[in-house]
Amino acid sequence: MPELPEVENARSVIDRAALGRRVVDVDDHDRWVCRPHPPGQIKAALLNRELTVAHRQGKSMWCETSEDGPILGIHLGMSGKIVIADPDGTEVDGGDYWERGRAAGDYRFARFALEFADGGRLMLIDPRRLGRIRLDPPIELLGPDATAITPAQFRAALARGTAPVKARLLDQHAIAGIGNLLADDILWRARVHPGRPVDELTPEMVEALLRATRFAIRTTVRDGGVHTLGSLSLRPPEARCPRDGTPTVQGTYGGRTTWWCPLEQKEGPP
């Protein structure tokens, strides 16, 4: 279940193990994952090319292809992962802790695949099929990447409108790369209530949110996933603030389940 750190792992897997290998076959039969492309369209566009560069911005990835080929967009959705399997049995998957249940060699949920000239395969394994493969994805709509965002960009992302701050943190057009768990962690770390409208954030709160974002992104990318976030214990079965032991509270903001510490993350005037 990828957030930005897991997507960066996947990008690194592609960078390490897929670039420069000639594509001799493409499985693009899954009309949902490959929408809006009809089966065969992505195959025709990629056949006999190589992936040359693997990019990531927020939770979106894309690869450049050889001979001025199309851009291949890859999004992991909620349950996607990239696995590269070679004929010698080698399997590169970036060390995915969150789907250990999947037995090695179980490719039941492969929704898209590139086959290389040596018989190796790059696969999108995605049980829920909320991932996405498409040509020439609209990357220009993404906000600045959360790992590289400047203070000015961060302030601008929280500047206009009345949305709850959590909804804005999740808006990939505002900032690219913050998912539900990271958003809860950032708000908890900055001691800001998730429902506070962005136009009621004080400069001090914005500053604290920026620091918390940088900390959360930096540490989770370093750790290779969001599993080390302290705020995870805001959720059941622990469900107590790791700092003060207060029982946590649950609600919905930006359409996502949200947990917070009612003692430290208060509503109302600052």
Place this chain on the structure above:
DNA sequence: TATAGTGTTATCGG
């Protein structure tokens, strides 16, 4: 059997 889920997006209403 019912429900929630670490994500995105089309659509609707103000």
Place this chain on the structure above:
DNA sequence: ACCGATAACACTAT
């Protein structure tokens, strides 16, 4: 046109 809320998407795990 802008902004925000909601439902829908597809499938597994509990």
